[in-house]
Amino acid sequence: MGALRLPPFSGTMKHLGYPAYFMTIIGVWYVLGAMAILAPRFPRIKEWAYAGMVFVYTGAVASRLAVGDSLSRSLARSSSPPSSPPPGSCVR
Secondary structure, eight states: OGGGHHHHHHHHHHHHHHHHHHHHHHHHHHHHHHHHHHHSSOHHHHHHHHHHHHHHHHHHHHHHHTTTOOOHHSSEEEEEOOOOOOTOOOOO
């Protein structure tokens, strides 16, 4: 869903300090990974798809911790918006 650049996801990416185009890159990886996992046979490709998911989710938790989010918030749904707006943002 992040590839669609919906407001909850873009707010989270902004909170983490990533550029908006990063959502598109990760979204494409998710689609390709899902296709690889759902495809029959090709065990080596499935193995790399699962490894890629581990890298993405580990990076997501590390990113949350790096910006000062709590561990419980880091392990929660990654699509939830940040609890407070990032510094310097305009809240309306």
